[in-house]
Amino acid sequence: MQEHTLSAFDELLDSIAADIAEMGRMARKLTGDAVDALAASDVAKAETIIAADRPIDEMQQSIEQKSVLAIAKYQPMATDLRVLVAAMRVANDLERIGDLAKNIAKRTIAIDEPLRSQKLMTGFGQLSRLVMAQIDEVLEAYQTRDGAKAAEVRAKDGEIDAIHTSVFRELLTYMLEDNRNIAMCTHLLFCAKNIERIGDHAT
Secondary structure, eight states: OHHHHHHHHHHHHHHHHHHHHHHHHHHHHHHHHHHHHHHHTOHHHHHHHHHHHHHHHHHHHHHHHHHHHHHHHHOOOHHHHHHHHHHHHHHHHHHHHHHHHHHHHHHHHHHOSOOSOTTHHHHHHHHHHHHHHHHHHHHHHHHHTOHHHHHHHHHTHHHHHHHHHHHHHHHHHHHHHOGGGHHHHHHHHHHHHHHHHHHHHHO
16 A cells, blocks of 8 residues: 555656646747747737747646645655645746746737847847756756756856846837837837846746
8 A cells, every 4th residue: 555655646746747847848939939929020929829828827737736736645745845845836937937928929919010120139039048048957957856957057047137138238229229219129128028037937
């Protein structure tokens, strides 16, 4: 009976870990798609991104329910308990990443016109590439329980912040040069902040 109980508990932990891996893949893809839609002023794609956020929300709820069930049913202690609490917190961060990607898509729809300068997207491209690399690395660290790799991800957050600051200054310059750019650049400022916040959640 004890062996059966432990086996069922391990299967539940494996199921939660698999859900987090899939949720991370979905959140990362949504982030990349949102930045691509912004760069291309692709309103149709932005609309599909908004709809694609719901499955991420549902997966977060499923992970939380499974984790609560595991705690209530098996009353884990020490490492096992920390694993389950961490799973809920990681799922919450991934859900927020999905929300932030959705926010970028909403801004793309609000702009609803081609960007006046594709040069503006150079900084966005750098920012999003770094952030998506952070998501990849931290998910790998989580799956392999690699604390050193996780610490490396945390240490790289300053680079993301520095590029975000550079993008912010460039957008302000465009706004000052021509007041016709103010509305678009205001939306882009929020998009840049959303990408930076995605990096914070990866951290």
